[in-house]
Amino acid sequence: MKVVNMQPNDLRSSQVNRAATGINFGIGQPGFDLLPLEMLKRSADARFAQGDTEFLNYGFEQGDGYFRDALATFLSAEYATPVAPEQLMITAGASQALALICTLFTAPGDTIFVEEPSYFLALRILREDFGLNAVPIPSDEDGLRLDALEDALSRHRPKFVYTIPAFQNPTGRTLSSKRREELVALSRRHNFLVVADEVYQLLQYGAAPPSPLASYAEWETVLSIGSFSKILAPGLRLGWIQAAPPLVQRFVGCGLVDSGGGLNHFTSNVVRPALENGWQSSYLAGLRETYRGRIAAMEHGLQRHLAGVATWRTPDGGYFFWLEMEQGIDTAALLPAARAAGVEFLPGVRCSSVGGLGNCLRLSFAHFGKAEIAEGVARLGPVLQAASNR
Numbered sequence: 001m002k003v004v005n006m007q008p009n010d011l012r013s014s015q016v017n018r019a020a021t022g023i024n025f026g027i028g029q030p031g032f033d034l035l036p037l038e039m040l041k042r043s044a045d046a047r048f049a050q051g052d053t054e055f056l057n058y059g060f061e062q063g064d065g066y067f068r069d070a071l072a073t074f075l076s077a078e079y080a081t082p083v084a085p086e087q088l089m090i091t092a093g094a095s096q097a098l099a100l101i102c103t104l105f106t107a108p109g110d111t112i113f114v115e116e117p118s119y120f121l122a123l124r125i126l127r128e129d130f131g132l133n134a135v136p137i138p139s140d141e142d143g144l145r146l147d148a149l150e151d152a153l154s155r156h157r158p159k160f161v162y163t164i165p166a167f168q169n170p171t172g173r174t175l176s177s178k179r180r181e182e183l184v185a186l187s188r189r190h191n192f193l194v195v196a197d198e199v200y201q202l203l204q205y206g207a208a209p210p211s212p213l214a215s216y217a218e219w220e221t222v223l224s225i226g227s228f229s230k231i232l233a234p235g236l237r238l239g240w241i242q243a244a245p246p247l248v249q250r251f252v253g254c255g256l257v258d259s260g261g262g263l264n265h266f267t268s269n270v271v272r273p274a275l276e277n278g279w280q281s282s283y284l285a286g287l288r289e290t291y292r293g294r295i296a297a298m299e300h301g302l303q304r305h306l307a308g309v310a311t312w313r314t315p316d317g318g319y320f321f322w323l324e325m326e327q328g329i330d331t332a333a334l335l336p337a338a339r340a341a342g343v344e345f346l347p348g349v350r351c352s353s354v355g356g357l358g359n360c361l362r363l364s365f366a367h368f369g370k371a372e373i374a375e376g377v378a379r380l381g382p383v384l385q386a387a388s389n390r
C-alpha cells in the first residue's frame with residue numbers, strides 16, 4: 001500500500017498560510033476578519049428552518065429559481081439596470097464560469113484576445129487548461145484599446161475577448177462607456193463573444209462604474225461573469241453568468257449540468273435569505289467603507305515611502321494598486337529582498353501574457369488591515385528604493 005506522507009501544507013484548510021509572518025500584498029483575497037460568519041449562519045439557519053429537503057437534492061440545471069429571482073432583484077438594484085432571472089446561469093464561481101465558457105465555445109488551438117495586462121490566473125486557465133492561443137491587446141487608462149483590437153481583428157478571428165471591464169485586476173482601470181458600446185458593436189460585426197469578468201463591478205469606492213457589460217446581455221455576443229467571492233465569501237464558490245436567454249440555454253443543455261444538476265444548488269439556497277433580507281446589500285456597503293479606509297492607508301504609505309520611486313493611480317474600486325517603476329527594473333528579481341524584509345507583492349510579469357511589464361507590481365489592499373498595510377508598505381519602501389537608486 002502506498003503511504004501518502006501528509007505535509008503540513010496538505011493539512012491547511014485555506015490557501016493562505018496564516019502562520020506566515022510576512023505581509024503578502026500578493027494575496028487577492030478578503031482578510032479573514034472581513035468574512036461574515038454570523039450573517040452566513042443566520043442565512044443558513046433561515047434556509048434550514050424552512051424544513052424541506054429540496055435543497056439537498058440535485059438542483060435545477062440553470063440554478064434554483066428562487067435564488068435566481070433573489071439574485072436578479074439584488075443585481076437590478078445594485079446595477080441600477082434591470083436583470084431578469086432568465087438571463088442568469090448559476091455557477092460555482094467566476095473561475096468555473098470561465099472554464100465552462102471555454103468548454104462550450106472553444107477547442108484547443110483556438111485564438112482568443114486578452115487584455116495586456118490581465119488576471120494572471122485567468123491566463124493560466126485559458127492557456128494551460130484549455131490550450132487557447134491568447135493574443136494580447138494593449139490597454140490604457142480607459143481600459144482595453146479598441147483601435148488595437150480592431151487592428152488585431154484584421155489578422156485573427158478570435159472566439160472571444162476576455163476582459164475585466166470594471167476596476168481591473170491588476171490595473172484598477174475601468175472601461176469607458178463609449179468603449180463598452182464600441183466593443184459590443186465590434187463583437188456583433190465580427191462575430192466573437194465578449195467574456196466580461198465583472199467580479200469587481202460592485203466594489204466601487206467613489207462613483208459607480210459604467211453599467212456592466214451585462215446590460216448589453218440582450219445581444220447574443222455578451223457573457224458577463226459575476227461572483228460572490230469578492231462581495232461575500234470566496235469559500236462559497238458561488239457565481240453567475242448573465243447572458244441572453246438563448247445563450248444561457250447553451251449552458252443549461254450541456255452534459256455537465258445534465259448529469260450533476262445546478263452547479264452550486266446547496267450553497268445558493270443557503271445564501272438566498274441573505275439576498276432576500278437585504279443582509280448582502282448591507283454587508284457590501286460595509287465592505288466598501290472598509291476598503292476605502294485600506295486604500296487611504298496604502299496611499300498614505302506609498303506617498304511616504306515610494307513617491308519618486310514608483311508611479312500609481314489611486315484605485316476607486318476593486319482590490320489593487322498597480323505600481324510602475326522605471327523601465328529596466330525587474331520587480332520579480334526584487335522578491336527575495338522583499339521577502340527578507342517581511343513583505344511580498346505580485347510582480348507585473350505574472351500579469352503579462354508576453355513576459356512583459358517586468359517594471360510593474362501589483363499590491364492588494366484587501367487582505368490586511370490598515371496597520372499591517374502601513375507596516376508592509378514601510379517594509380517595501382527601502383527594497384524598491386534600493387533598486388531605483390542602482
Ligand SMILES: Cc1ncc(COP(=O)(O)O)c(C=O)c1O
Pocket residue numbers: 028092093094095096119122164169197199226227228229234238239
Ligand atoms: C478578475 C478575477 N476573476 C476571477 C477571480 C476568481 O473568482 P472566483 O473566486 O469567483 O472563481 C478573481 C479572483 O481574484 C479575479 O480577480
